[in-house]
Amino acid sequence: AQSVSQHNHHVILSEAASLELGCNYSYGGTVNLFWYVQYPGQHLQLLLKYFSGDPLVKGIKGFEAEFIKSKFSFNLRKPSVQWSDTAEYFCAVRSVSGTYKYIFGTGTRLKVLA
Amino acid sequence: GAGVSQSPSNKVTEKGKDVELRCDPISGHTALYWYRQSLGQGLEFLIYFQGNSAPDKSGLPSDRFSAERTGGSVSTLTIQRTQQEDSAVYLCASSLGQPGSLGIEQFFGPGTRLTVL
Numbered sequence: 580a581q582s583v584s585q586h587n588h589h590v591i592l593s594e595a596a597s598l599e600l601g602c603n604y605s606y607g608g609t610v611n612l613f614w615y616v617q618y619p620g621q622h623l624q625l626l627l628k629y630f631s632g633d634p635l636v637k638g639i640k641g642f643e644a645e646f647i648k649s650k651f652s653f654n655l656r657k658p659s660v661q662w663s664d665t666a667e668y669f670c671a672v673r674s675v676s677g678t679y680k681y682i683f684g685t686g687t688r689l690k691v692l693a
Numbered sequence: 694g695a696g697v698s699q700s701p702s703n704k705v706t707e708k709g710k711d712v713e714l715r716c717d718p719i720s721g722h723t724a725l726y727w728y729r730q731s732l733g734q735g736l737e738f739l740i741y742f743q744g745n746s747a748p749d750k751s752g753l754p755s756d757r758f759s760a761e762r763t764g765g766s767v768s769t770l771t772i773q774r775t776q777q778e779d780s781a782v783y784l785c786a787s788s789l790g791q792p793g794s795l796g797i798e799q800f801f802g803p804g805t806r807l808t809v810l
Contacts, residue, residue: 685735
C-alpha cells in the first residue's frame with residue numbers, strides 16, 4: 580500500500596533560518612507529488628506540485644522541493660523562513676495509475692520565532 | 694470565484710445519532726474527495742468521486758460511513774450511529790479531474806468539525 584512519511588512532526592526555527600522538511604513515499608509506480616500548507620485558521624492550500632519534467636519545483640512564497648526518484652523523496656526547502664511561515668505542512672502523493680487517490684503524510688508543524 | 698464550501702462548519706452530536714455533512718465543490722470540478730483529519734493523524738482518505746460514481750471507497754472506516762454525490766456536484770457524507778472516535782474534522786476537496794498538471798490540483802474546503810459526545 581502507498582504511504583507517505585514525514586519524519587519531522589514539530590520544527591521550531593528562528594526567522595531567517597533555512598528550512599528543510601523531509602518527505603518520503605512508498606510506491607513503485609509513477610507519481611505526482613505535492614506539498615500543502617495550512618496556516619492557522621485557514622484552509623489547506625497548495626504550495627507546490629511535481630507533475631513531470633524538472634525534478635526541482637518552485638512554489639509560492641519562496642518554497643521549493645526536489646523530487647529524487649531513487650530515494651522516493653520530495654523534501655521541501657526554503658532558504659530563509661519568516662514568522663508568517665508558521666503553519667502545518669503536508670506532503671502528499673498521487674499515483675498516476677489506478678484510482679488516483681491522494682495519500683497524505685501526518686504533517687509537520689512549523690513554528691517560526693520572530 | 695467561489696471555492697469549496699462545506700456545511701455545517703461545526704456539528705456537535707450525541708453518540709448513536711446520525712449526521713450528514715455536505716460539500717459543494719467548485720463549479721466544473723468533476724473529482725471530489727472526502728478526508729478525515731484527526732489530531733496528529735494527518736489527512737485520512739475516505740472516498741473519491743469522479744462525477745457521480747465512486748471508483749474508490751477504500752478509505753471508509755466502516756459500514757456506518759457512506760457518501761453520495763448527485764448531479765456531479767454536491768456530495769453528502771453520512772455517518773450513522775456516531776461513535777466518539779468519529780470526532781474529527783471532515784474535509785472535502787475538489788479538482789478538475791482531468792489529465793494534466795492543472796487537473797490534479799485539489800482545492801480544499803474549510804472542513805466540518807464533528808464532535809461526538
